[in-house]
Amino acid sequence: KAGVTQTPRYLIKTRGQQVTLSCSPISGHRSVSWYQQTPGQGLQFLFEYFSETQRNKGNFPGRFSGRQFSNSRSEMNVSTLELGDSALYLCASSLDGAPDTGYTFGSGTRLTVV
């Protein structure tokens, strides 16, 4: 059974650029959540998508956006990159929105903004 696949694994971008990260959840999982992990702030919730609809959103600026496709694959976009956006971005998939099953995380995308 394939796990959660995130691409690319590593990215280096320049301030002001934009970036798109991709996540393919476990087959059959319809919920995809995105988290930002930094040494100082830990894991912070960005947003959750379920059946192509954003159902939950964290406290991040509008530069962070996402979407989900009909096959449950999700993309996350960050526009006008800032140095502080350097982080590990983790995608997590779970079954149909149930809060009692926990997540399966992908390997993450390490974004470095220079």
Place this chain on the structure above:
Amino acid sequence: QKEVEQNSGPLSVPEGAIASLNCTYSDRVSQSFFWYRQYSGKSPELIMSIYSNGDKEDGRFTAQLNKASQYVSLLIRDSQPSDSATYLCAVNPGNFNKFYFGSGTKLNVKP
């Protein structure tokens, strides 16, 4: 006040000892609680979940929940060097798949 608080550690225990990891949370209506393990450079992996007051055991791991005290803990018996990792406590406040994570406790198990 953060939603989930953990001591960042590091917590050092000798091989074979019991490691005790603690977590407190602020939202009284929280319903489900999880422990994740994260090795350096890797993504978090789910170890255990707990929803009811009391203890839940799975192999060498025991999760303990006290909702009145808003306290969750993870005990690791017979600690092994391979248990050395950062342990993250996660709390679901009942709002679908939106979890609050603690900053993690780094555990070092010394051979």
